[in-house]
Amino acid sequence: MKILNFGSLNIDFVYSVEHLVCKGETLSSTKLEKFCGGKGLNQSVALARAGAEVFHAGCVGSDGGILMDILQENKVNTDFVRMVNSASGHAIIQVDKKGQNCILLHGGANHAVTTEQADRVLAQFGPQDVLLLQNEISNLKYIIDKAYSRGIKIALNPSPVDDQLTNLPLEKISWLILNEVEGNQLTGCTEAEEIIVAIQKKYSCATVVLTLGKYGVICADGKKIVRHGIYDVPVVDTTAAGDTFTGYFLTCATNGESIEESLRKASVASSIAISREGAAQSIPAIEEVRTSTLKLEL
Numbered sequence: 605m606k607i608l609n610f611g612s613l614n615i616d617f618v619y620s621v622e623h624l625v626c627k628g629e630t631l632s633s634t635k636l637e638k639f640c641g642g643k644g645l646n647q648s649v650a651l652a653r654a655g656a657e658v659f660h661a662g663c664v665g666s667d668g669g670i671l672m673d674i675l676q677e678n679k680v681n682t683d684f685v686r687m688v689n690s691a692s693g694h695a696i697i698q699v700d701k702k703g704q705n706c707i708l709l710h711g712g713a714n715h716a717v718t719t720e721q722a723d724r725v726l727a728q729f730g731p732q733d734v735l736l737l738q739n740e741i742s743n744l745k746y747i748i749d750k751a752y753s754r755g756i757k758i759a760l761n762p763s764p765v766d767d768q769l770t771n772l773p774l775e776k777i778s779w780l781i782l783n784e785v786e787g788n789q790l791t792g793c794t795e796a797e798e799i800i801v802a803i804q805k806k807y808s809c810a811t812v813v814l815t816l817g818k819y820g821v822i823c824a825d826g827k828k829i830v831r832h833g834i835y836d837v838p839v840v841d842t843t844a845a846g847d848t849f850t851g852y853f854l855t856c857a858t859n860g861e862s863i864e865e866s867l868r869k870a871s872v873a874s875s876i877a878i879s880r881e882g883a884a885q886s887i888p889a890i891e892e893v894r895t896s897t898l899k900l901e902l
Contacts, residue, residue: 605858606733607651610661610725610747611644612714612740613671613685614693616883618843621698624706640674641883642693642714643738643763646844649884650851651736652678654873656858660685661725662741663713668692674884684725688716693740703839703878709764715742722747731755734858736850739769752776761850765789774807779857781813781850800824815849821871823863832867835875835898844883849874852893872896
């Protein structure tokens with residue numbers, strides 16, 4: 605089994621601030637750092653570090669060499685990444701002194717994904733494989749329809765939630781992995797169980813995984829509902845927490861591990877990630893997750 609991640613590739617500009625900028629406010633940052641990121645890249649790195657065989661598809665500009673480098677350093681296959689005549693996608697990220705963040709995206713080359721590229725890539729994968737998607741590239745609906753017609757199982761991290769997302773055929777998704785804010789935006793519900801019931805009723809997704817911040821995570825697969833708490837770690841930077849969780853959960857779940865064990869490993873990995881600075885660089889390898897002695901918060 606191979607995992608194809610058809611996703612975004614961004615250069616992240618991370619500004620350290622006392623607090624997240626408010627409407628109408630001008631604020632000086634205390635530090636600026638440049639990292640490789642994008643939900644697609646972060647999730648490919650997480651998949652690879654969790655032990656999956658990963659292929660990344662997408663687009664970069666002529667400034668995207670560092671993005672290719674980090675994928676290749678993590679043993680992610682980049683044969684399906686296309687260079688285009690556009691700047692690579694980028695993000696402006698604020699991180700406050702409590703480790704919380706807000707993110708402004710510019711799609712750049714991520715919006716240069718064509719149907720022809722999707723056809724060429726998906727022709728190399730079949731029913732034994734898994735496709736992971738986020739909502740940061742163009743032609744997402746076409747990719748979902750094409751992959752579904754080929755029998756490829758699809759996992760979607762529906763971020764960011766926008767008009768494109770509401771028009772997607774989410775009934776074709778096998779795993780929907782999202783946070784409570786995204787769940788509220790999709791359903792209008794605020795309680796975790798209500799969000800999951802509404803998603804499964806509306807979209808018939810096979811498995812819904814809803815992350816709840818300090819309240820952990822809840823997963824429903826149509827047969828049972830499983831919860832998992834969070835671990836006691838110092839919060840430094842939450843930027844890659846969700847991407848780390850997604851990569852680890854999907855790797856474990858597609859390897860035949862139980863929902864309980866998949867949630868545990870994904871939760872440990874994301875907890876380690878938030879205790880470090882940066883996005884992709886903060887994601888732990890599987891050996892560190894296996895040997896972790898983190899304790900669940902009570």
